Amino acid sequence: MMNPKIQAPLIRIEPPFWYAGMQEKELQILFYGDAIGQYFIETSEKGIITKVTKTDNPRFLFVTINVKWDYAKEIIFIFKRNTKTVFTQKYCIKQRRENAADRKGFDSSDVVYLIMPDRFCNGNGPNDNDKTTNEKYNRDLPGGRHGGDLNGIIKELDYIKAIGATAIWNTPVCLDDEHEFSYHTYAQSDVYRVDPRYGTNDDYVRLSAELHKRGMKLIHDYVTNHWGLEHWLVKDLPTRDWINVFETYTETNHKRTTVIDVNASKIDRQQCLEGWFVPTMPDLNIANPLVLKYLTQNAIWWIEYADLDGLRIDTFNYAEPLQMVKWTNAIMKEYPNFNMVGEITQRNHGILAYWQKDSKTGEIHNFNSNLPSLMDFSLCDALQMVFNEDDGSWDRGMTRIYDSLTFDFLYPNPHNLMIFAENHDSKRLNYCYNNDLKKYKLAMVVLATVRGIPQLYYGSEIGMAGDQYIGDADIRQDFPGGWDGDEINAFDPNLRTEEQKSYFEFTRKLFQWRKTRPEIHFGKTTHYIPEDNIYVYFRYNEDDSVMVIINNNREERTIATKRFNENLEKYTTGTSVFTNRSTDLKNDLTIKGKSFLILELHQAQ
Structure with a gap:
């Protein structure tokens, strides 16, 4: 009693x-x-x-x-x-808030800047440790807590805006109370509380408000598939089936194709959907109505509370698909103009396209995810390889980019794909290209000018590199200057190294220019089969057109413009975005090796 x-x-x-x-x-x-x-x-x-x-x-x-x-x-x-x-x-x-239901999500006019808060900037030293959490500050430990926080991000918002970014996606900000490797915060322990080593819930609301003052947006990283072992609802389960449990520990087989494979065995599909992501991340049973309602309300609560502009959903296709449809539908019902991007780590376009809202491939299974946006992993893979391939054979070099875009017919809305050259789970782009600035520029030009929503990864704009095969910490290094006492402060334009200046200034100019070009944001694309490892494409609408030429050879090349008359017939000149020089489009064009040309096209006066 x-x-x-x-x-x-x-x-x-x-x-x-x-x-x-x-x-x-x-x-x-x-x-x-x-x-x-x-x-x-x-x-x-x-x-x-x-x-x-x-x-x-x-x-x-x-x-x-x-x-x-x-x-x-x-x-x-x-x-x-x-x-x-x-x-x-x-x-x-x-x-x-007034008009809360009408909030407009991020779209292809945006550029998203991805941050791991623990590794970006330490704006509040006293919260590096918290007496209520297990893991303590240890910046000497590559996989430890390093002290970056929400105040640090707020402090450097003007730096982020200067790059040309219009939105921030932080990896999860809620409490992760694991005993080690808690800095990534994907093994969450309380999904209603910001990790105190990042700050407070009020700090998160303040970050959102400061972004909105600058005309920028906030994307919240949400995890529906799993929590951490230290989550209070895992340590004291409300129901026995709140999480998925096998007779012995069973990890997911990561074979997400079993979800849509008509020939898949039941046991393989079950292991994919119900197996744990890793031993410290219990798999949530969203088929339990109490769990599904809990996760749905939690996501909506954060959207309202922090005035969010979008969600990025981690491991979207690891959870039971029909239950995820209910989750997605509930959110989009509340916010019809909202945007959510799902992590579907598939390279096959047919499989990836299955998961976008109103997909024709999904109709085969009478399935509609209602998920507006997807992450384009196929294009990412291409961008990490293509500029090391000097030969222009049928399946290498610039053909990789061309081939990736030829599958756009599968996507109900290719403009709403999130495109990226790297993220917190991949090799860094500058590692792939051995800090060759020319190759970095080519990758960024593609990212800035093809269809989709570009996502940049913190620090690459100053030349940061790293290899995930060395360890996750290598691709999640601290941003130089984010901590008092750092030898180099890349946040300060006067204190950057010459290399950092070169990377930053190029990135800034490219993505600031992109802000002004509606034909890049929402326009059509016409591209031409790469010849001699040279790729030419056009982005255009009724009013304007941009021509992009990428020479992936080491040597200078000259191309005849006659081949592109389909897109050039009403234009006589083009102005280079980076040099401001005018080019007569009737003449052949000469492009230096490992170089590009972006031309704003003009009709005869």
């Missing part, structure tokens, strides 16, 4: 509060506390409780209410034993 002197045994309530005026009126509230499941529950607002779920764990009570108001309101939950009130609990329904 519970001690009658204990008036409020509640330890947690999730969501901690909610918002009025949502499309979905049913709200599932998790109450957690000692023997909480023994109580009968009422509310001050009669008739709003639609369901009460007690589980085999007496410390949990799930109460579903109908939030039917479009205005802020305070509800009192009354916990009774027999007919006697034991304690009460206030719950706030808050007013939403």
